[in-house]
Amino acid sequence: MPDYPTSVLLPTTTWTDACTELAAQLENDELLIIHDGANDPVTERDNIPEGVRFIAAGEPERCSGKANAIAAGMEAARYDRVVWTDDDFHHPPDWLATLNADYEDHGPVSEVPYFVGCDPLSILLEPLYASAGSLPLYLGNQIWGGAVVFERNDIDETTFLDELRQTVSDDGLLMEYLEVTTVERTHNVHIGGTIREAVERPVRWTQILKWHFPIAIAGTWxxxxxxxASALLAPLLAVTVLTVLHFAVNEILGVRRWTAMLAFPALFMFVPLILYGLVRRTFVWGGRRYRWRGKFDVTVVE
Known part of the structure; x- marks a missing residue:
């Protein structure tokens, strides 16, 4: 198989296990650790592995910190083949090589997240995150920014980067520029930790759908x-059907989680959270608060 050097873009402000895992997989590739500025803890790392570069993205002005980091990484990347990934899941030793092989077979490729809760609310919502979030990605050849590979000539890069610096969602925007094949690999991504984080996450996801895929959020609602309504009219039947369906969803995704049993009570929290996400004026992501008035109208509040 031809050897194509790859630029791996990893936004993070701290050195995590993912940094170590990815650095160990580099051959002729590079790993770009994209952080905000000189005061971030990741810059204090000693003994930087070969092939790793630190990129200071600076403070975002009209976009999210994640979008700002990806834009800076794309501009700094040396190679035409690019991988986006996140620091919150395990990257097995052959992860990068497998993605590159997938590109040779299918062109642009993405993998699938399965969101594992780390606080009571996130645990409760796990089954509906699986059915409303992970399953559509898995079945619909949609993009997860945590694991996607493509080449620069697959997109209109100049226009994309200009728009990326005016919006919140990196993968939401990339879906408008790139068609991918979703491969059958699911990664556990641990989310939440506090109730506040558990509430802010569905707000952000709802607003991503609102501005990028309004028909999808209307249909979900x-x-x-x-x-x-059906659950209220026939609760015993609903408990059975929802539980069985969500265990089936987990089987499709290749994940075994007892939390499928929470599908019925999760519904009573999920529906109000969608409404809350639609009407909420601001939300917090990665320590910053954003006001998102339109797809390309973003204010960093604090």
Whole structure:
């Protein structure tokens, strides 16, 4: 197989296990650790592995910190083949090589996240994150920014980067520029930790759908309301059906989690959170608060 050097973009302000895992996989590749500025803890790292570079993205002005980091990484990357990834899941030793092989077979490729809760609310919502989030990615050849590979000539890079610096969601925007094949690999991504984080996450996801995929969020809201109404009218039947369906979803995704049993009570929290996410004026992500008035109208509040 031809050897194509790859630029791996990893936004993070601290050196995590993912940094070590990815650095060990580099051959002729490079790993770009994209952080905010000189005061970030990751810059204090000693004994930097070969092939690793630190990129200071600076403070975002009209976009999210993640979008700002990806834009800076794309501009700094040396190679035409690019991988985006995150620091919150395990990257097995053959992860990068496998993604490159997938590109040779399919072109642009993405993997799938399965969100594992780290606080009571996130645990409760796990089954609906699986069915409303992970399953559509898995079945619909959609993009997860935590694991996607493509080449620069696969997109209109100049226009994309200009728009990326005016919005919140990196993968939401990339979906408008790139068609991918979703491969059958699911990664556990641990989310939450506090109730505040557990509330802010669905707000952000809802607003991503609102501005990038309004039909999808309208459909999700309508279907959720109908299922909730059915659950109120026939609770025993709903408990059985929802539980069985969510165990089936987990089987499709290749994940074994007892939390599928929470599908029925999760519904009563999920529906109000969608509404809350639609009407909320600001949300917090990565320590910054954003006001998102339109797809390309973002204010960093603090």
């Amino acid at each position: 309508l279907v959720s309301l109908l299922v909730l």
